[in-house]
Amino acid sequence: MTELDEAPxxxxxxxxxxxxxxxxxxxxxxxxGEVLPAAGxxxxxxxxxxxxxxxxxxxxxxxxxAVARARARRAGLVAGRLAVRSTWRTPAAVARGSxxxxxxxxxxxxxxxxxxxxxxxxxxxxxxxxxxxxxxxARWIISGGVFGGSSLAEALGAVxxxxxxxxxxxxVGAGAAGLAGRRRAPGGVLAVGGMExxxxxxxxxxxxxxxxxxxxxxxxxxTLVLCAPIVRxxxxxxxxxxxxxxxxxxxxxAHAIAKLDVLAAELGVDEIQLILSRVRAHEGGHGRRLSLWxxxxxxxxxxxxxxxxxDLDRFDFWKPVPFGRDARGNRIDVLLLWQSAFFxxxxxxxxxxxxxxxxxxxxxDPWCQLWLADGKGGADFRxxxxxxxxxxxxxDPDDLTAFEAMLDxxxxxxxxxxxxxxxxxxxxxxxxxxxxxxxxxxxxxxxPLVIDELQEYFEAVEDEKDRQRxxxxxxxxxxxxxAAGIMPVYASQRPDAKSVPTKLREIVTYRYxxxxxxxxxxxxVLGDGKxxxxxxxxxxxxxxxxxxxxxxxxxxxxxxxxxxxxLENPDFEAVCQRGRELRLAEGTLTGEACGDLASxxxxxxxxxxxxxxxxxxxxxxxxxxxxEDLLSALVNIDEDTYGEWDGTRLASELEDAGVxxxxxxxxxxxxxxAGWLLRDLEGAIPPEALAARPVDGAPSTRAASEPxxxxxxxTPAP
Ligand SMILES: Nc1ncnc2c1ncn2[C@@H]1O[C@H](COP(=O)(O)OP(=O)(O)OP(=O)(O)O)[C@@H](O)[C@H]1O
Numbered sequence: 172m173t174e175l176d177e178a179p180x181x182x183x184x185x186x187x188x189x190x191x192x193x194x195x196x197x198x199x200x201x202x203x204g205e206v207l208p209a210a211g212x213x214x215x216x217x218x219x220x221x222x223x224x225x226x227x228x229x230x231x232x233x234x235x236x237a238v239a240r241a242r243a244r245r246a247g248l249v250a251g252r253l254a255v256r257s258t259w260r261t262p263a264a265v266a267r268g269s270x271x272x273x274x275x276x277x278x279x280x281x282x283x284x285x286x287x288x289x290x291x292x293x294x295x296x297x298x299x300x301x302x303x304x305x306x307x308x309a310r311w312i313i314s315g316g317v318f319g320g321s322s323l324a325e326a327l328g329a330v331x332x333x334x335x336x337x338x339x340x341x342x343v344g345a346g347a348a349g350l351a352g353r354r355r356a357p358g359g360v361l362a363v364g365g366m367e368x369x370x371x372x373x374x375x376x377x378x379x380x381x382x383x384x385x386x387x388x389x390x391x392x393x394t395l396v397l398c399a400p401i402v403r404x405x406x407x408x409x410x411x412x413x414x415x416x417x418x419x420x421x422x423x424x425a426h427a428i429a430k431l432d433v434l435a436a437e438l439g440v441d442e443i444q445l446i447l448s449r450v451r452a453h454e455g456g457h458g459r460r461l462s463l464w465x466x467x468x469x470x471x472x473x474x475x476x477x478x479x480x481x482d483l484d485r486f487d488f489w490k491p492v493p494f495g496r497d498a499r500g501n502r503i504d505v506l507l508l509w510q511s512a513f514f515x516x517x518x519x520x521x522x523x524x525x526x527x528x529x530x531x532x533x534x535x536d537p538w539c540q541l542w543l544a545d546g547k548g549g550a551d552f553r554x555x556x557x558x559x560x561x562x563x564x565x566x567d568p569d570d571l572t573a574f575e576a577m578l579d580x581x582x583x584x585x586x587x588x589x590x591x592x593x594x595x596x597x598x599x600x601x602x603x604x605x606x607x608x609x610x611x612x613x614x615x616x617x618x619p620l621v622i623d624e625l626q627e628y629f630e631a632v633e634d635e636k637d638r639q640r641x642x643x644x645x646x647x648x649x650x651x652x653x654a655a656g657i658m659p660v661y662a663s664q665r666p667d668a669k670s671v672p673t674k675l676r677e678i679v680t681y682r683y684x685x686x687x688x689x690x691x692x693x694x695x696v697l698g699d700g701k702x703x704x705x706x707x708x709x710x711x712x713x714x715x716x717x718x719x720x721x722x723x724x725x726x727x728x729x730x731x732x733x734x735x736x737x738l739e740n741p742d743f744e745a746v747c748q749r750g751r752e753l754r755l756a757e758g759t760l761t762g763e764a765c766g767d768l769a770s771x772x773x774x775x776x777x778x779x780x781x782x783x784x785x786x787x788x789x790x791x792x793x794x795x796x797x798x799e800d801l802l803s804a805l806v807n808i809d810e811d812t813y814g815e816w817d818g819t820r821l822a823s824e825l826e827d828a829g830v831x832x833x834x835x836x837x838x839x840x841x842x843x844x845a846g847w848l849l850r851d852l853e854g855a856i857p858p859e860a861l862a863a864r865p866v867d868g869a870p871s872t873r874a875a876s877e878p879x880x881x882x883x884x885x886t887p888a889p
Contacts, residue, residue, distance in 0.1 A: 236407075241467070242373070265345050268352030280314055282306040374401050374410035374438075374465055382437035383416075386430040393417045398460065406500055409466035413450060416459040424449045424461045428705040442710040443469055446498055449728075470498035471734045472716050478528060478736035480746060485753055486535035488617050489607055494528055495719075495735040503723070503733045505529065505681065507619065507658050509604075511649040513676055514662035514721075515696030516685030516708065521719035523551050523623055525683060525735040526662050531743060533619045534558050534750035537757040540616040542581060544574050546627025550740060554747035558754065560618075560762030566627040569791065574628055576793040578644040579839075581620060581657065585648065588615060588655040605656040616759060618657045620648060625663040626670035640840075642672045649678045663696075671695055683733075684708035685721040697724045706730035780828040783855055785809065790849055795837045797846040818845060829855040 233239070278284070282303050289299040296303060328336040376397060383389045396415040404411045416422050427434070428447050435445040444466040450456025479493045480486065491504035505512075507529055516522045533539040534555065541559040545552045548565030556562050561580070563573045591613065592600055600609055610616060622628075622645075632638045649659045661679065663670045676682065682697045686709075690702035693709050701724060702709070708722045711732075719735040738746075754760035779787075789804035790796055796804075798818045805813035805821075816824075822832070830851055837846035 264349040264352040268348030386433040475737035478738040488536040492532040495733040512681040513679040520685035537753040546624030554744040558750045566631040682724040686711035
């Protein structure tokens, strides 16, 4: 196993190469400003001026097996259909052609063309009738001459050459009549064998012109401007080109992207097979320039790619996380540093699995402190319990309290970090932001805050005011957290306004949406107007192959459709086990992952006083509690012992057990009341018992002579 040290260098919150970037054309150089021929029955490719020093280029079907196969298949189909259909179509075509030729001859011999020219505005011929008659006479003579001459020639030919000559003449005549009587497709394009041309076999400029015209993007008589020849892409999986919409029609690249569904239908492919993206100014583009790629097949077919994270010993979360691949097979990595993310989509479409790739990367970095809440409390995240600093599973009333306590604690941590960063000298902290050096020196690990099935928490809250308060906290963390190394990743199953509060979504920088039912739901996750701009998760199908495929929006104008790598539950468990070992070795295992304090104390033969043990149990995952709540929780634990206790009795018992109370009033939700802090209670546990927990950075195997590590969260003076 290796560390992913060849991962691209960190760069401010971007996703590496996506199909929106015009790729260099490898097969041929760009031919700027070449005008596509008008739509029509033109089968030939656009004439690219040849120069003597141009390399010899073979037709694509000779160099590309996929195209050769597609062509052969199509030729076979066309020939087969032609053979079957011609049995009844040929006589009909010959009859139609004979009738048309006969009619044409009759019009000609009647000199109708001349008569039309010579008629006065009232439609009379007047004296010109004599000219017309002269012509009629001459044309009858010519017809008679041709007919008589050819009959004589046929008769002589039959005698001198053979009887087959007249038969051949009749066959040629019938063939000509048959050709004249062929059926034509509407618009004048010939439908060979009754089949439409298949752009997958050979995408030609006229296909593009016709599709753009049908989508209302081209005015009659105008054509697209080809900036690069239409070539096979480097993997031979589709056709690609760069083109401009013509000036003067008022149509932009954005208009074309909004018509992606119509264009795909006109090109005879599924929307998922057509990748249209703007070519921006820094790539040499402008408002009318588009990069276009038409895949031969659904680009997401095939077995899912196993996540690289499974085989990594450790990962550096300051680097982009290997996430998946786009339609064209380019790797997509996601740098979560300084960012926040939102995952949405219908159930069972791979939302949690995709999000878990980021979690796995965090788990593999011992300098990441994971705070995680799973609203459903399913099996997907159970393995993080051994690594996570805070882990809330489920959305029952107790879990909801723990969930909010976790948010409060994190907000306090965020404020502490900002205060600390502000106090550091500019030489240590030049940008006022966390750096890997500051992280290690001041024990400020990166904190991914991961919340799956967010809708469960919103639904568990009955009062709208409480819901808004939670949204406010989540939004506050998303807005300010990233600069302090706190990166929220939220996921919700239901793409509606209640489950995906707009206020929250708009702050989050990355948004990922797996399949949804319609454009409105897609916009609900990805942002208003995104579907119109091409980022539309409703084009994903229910196919097994589209599980884990989602639209990843990385900025106001950038998105990519990604097939996420696969990381299944057993692999995730192995990753979590590795993450725990890494933290134990590095002395960074903290919080709930350290386990139950009472059992840790028991392992060093120390018995925690019952009152402290019970109070700790009553605290659960909270960091502070009001006395009245604590007393009722104690009554729940043991009514016989605590039924008669009041605040004074509790204070004196805890004092006797060694608890030193640092403050009598504690603030919860902005309200100060008599209460207790978790850290005061933990302060009463003797050092040996605390040392039995790896919480303070002591690897379980640390030698007695080694100095103790500084606890995470306790910061040395700058
Ligand atoms: N990248 C992937 N490639 C292939 N299959 C995947 C991928 N991601 C997920 N799946 C499959 O899809 C199933 C559902 O995934 P997941 O649990 O992430 O869905 P979800 O959208 O989070 O659903 P829910 O909201 O019900 O939890 C998984 O059990 C897995 O088999």
